Amino acid sequence: MAEEETQALHCIGCGARLQTTEPQKAGYLPAATLAKMQADPDADLYCQRCFRLRHYNEVQDVELTDDDFLRLLTALGDSDALIVNVVDIFDFNGSVIPGLHRFVGDNPVILVGNKADVLPKSINPKKLTNWLTQAAHAQGLRPVATLLTSAKKGQQVDELLAMIEHYRNGRDVYVVGVTNTGKSTLINQIIRQLTGVRELITTSRFPGTTLDRIEIPLDDGQALIDTPGIIHHGQMAHYVDQRDLNLVAPTKPIRPKVYQLNPGQTIFLAGLARFDFVRGQRSGFTVYADNQLLLHRTKLVNADDFYARHVGELLQPPRAEQLPDFPPFVRFEFTPKVKSDLVFAGLGWIVIPAGQTVAGYAPKGVDVLLRKALI
Template identity: 55%
Template sequence: MTEEELYCIGCGAKIQTEDKTLRGYTPASALAKGLESGQVLCQRCFRLRHYNQLEKVFATDDEFLAMLDSIGEEKALVVKVVDIFDVYGSMIPGLHRFVGNNPVLMVGNKVDVLPRSIKPSRIKHWMMKQARVAGLRPIDAMLVSGKKATNIDDLLEMIEKYREGRDVYVVGVTNVGKSTIMNQIIKAATGNKEDIITTSRFPGTTLDQIRIPLDDGTFLIDTPGIIHHHQIAHVLSEKDLNLVSPQKELKPVTYQLNPGQTLFLGGIARFDYISGERASFTCYFNNDLKIHRTKLENASAFYEKHKGGLLQPPNEKDSPSFPDLVKREYMVKEPSDIVFSGLGWIAVHKPGKIAAWVPEGVDAVIRESII
């Protein structure tokens, strides 16, 4: 690295050659070529400019709040991306205070892995309700799949409908698939005969926004993801996270439980049926996640004996600092879902007392049944 401080001409990030996981990274060989040409780009902007590839970039809380302040001062459409399997954990705290009078469009990602028995209209209704609980008043909602490009063309049309000649800011916490969706938007738009998005240049700011010019002089702006500290992604290794993150259409599994029985979700979480009548409980998790049933009275000893072995993930080698499980009790009076943030949910069909155990710092919430 040279002693002189260099900055990316695409996004304004300080250029560095040491850590490819941090902003401003560029290989030393690419930096040398950039210095020769006078066009120094970080690897992220280089790949976006030449290959339409958009890589993840994260912001600190202070940086993100500063960026949100700037959005509220402008006239723009805000596109809020959430993970359908972790809507609560996908919410940006205080977002409603920063967007000002700007309209917010909710986009739920990973629709491709929802069971076909779930009606999209119900998911959209529930997602809008969750947004209102968080203080937002979305003008509309769309369900998409960044992975399979499902409904991306419809999303483009909806954005065009609501932006009314304004800039568009795409915001989201980390691990919701925002960059994947942005990639699909770029691919769909640049492949359109009307050439909606011009890809010749991608100027940005020191906050690592990527500003993609639209034909009318406004911008589609990709913002850095903010870290939500209650996501399960922060307590699992990337390898273990891949084992529990839904990749295909979920195949629900129903268990008949008596009071005093426990379900272990691998070694990541636990569900106790404490009291009530014999009842069925339907589990909506990644198809490869192993679920083990045991007696509640022996559950804690069972966990201590088998975690990292029979009960995994997490694998202690891959996630050595996995936190202890903490207990959340609920008295269920009507059909409800117990959501394990970032994992999936268990549908409770009859009244009873239950408990959800999740890694310390990770959220578990109860919601109205979506089926």
């Protein structure tokens, strides 16, 4: 159905204007579904997100615009609530909410590092928790507690609920996070825990199911409030085709790959990033990225020409049809004094021995940064 034909139709669950063209936006439902609903005079008009919530207890993420983002953050500061901030451990910098600490006011924050299951088992969980807390401090955030989870596998959900109960002191709980952190998957796990996972629930009516919040009732009359995913424009996920999202959002434990490199060698991470060994002594460099991501080694002197000839083909993603809109690479050079990770936000990292001069390239807008080695 044409977009203009749906202008007067709104979802009775969340109030969003129904539309059939943008699945990731509010009010979406397939055109055929809308036509079927309109053919039945007794049918209730629900968007796909609200339909799945009502019938399957399943929350789907909806992206916020920048204006919605500011409105949501302002509301957090005006409330008296516990804030649960979900971040992606694999992509902390791409999943942190810019300036969140300025908006939460005196409200306590629990930091939840999701997707712990994709990191190598060699990473010590306690060390990782400490690192995550320190990374939050560097962003100005002072969480009262930090917890590692795997929403996909339902790990640590009981611990999170106990932690929420401990810190909320009879208040509402807001769950916030950017898109692609697995926040909705975590919320779905919480819903299953709170409503009884063994019961086949075919209808659910959560109060306050509006465009910008879903309220999950708690025993004392307060609510756990899910908010839509906030768009972080620096995420690598925004620069890949939907068919390639698995390459920037690993779902299986990463198997590190070790390269013995001489100065003057380059590794391409598909066509999404580039690593140059500029100066130093022959060393081993360990790459942590999705197991299926293409890694291609070549000579630094030929790297520019190689990329120009093969991006979109051998070096894929990006796909050939994306190249006209794909941002140019930006170069960052580092010489770490201690063993460090060169991080390509949302794509992975490469462990750099101390004293080696290296350069990392990523699409303009995507962070390339150095941190103390996790492993």
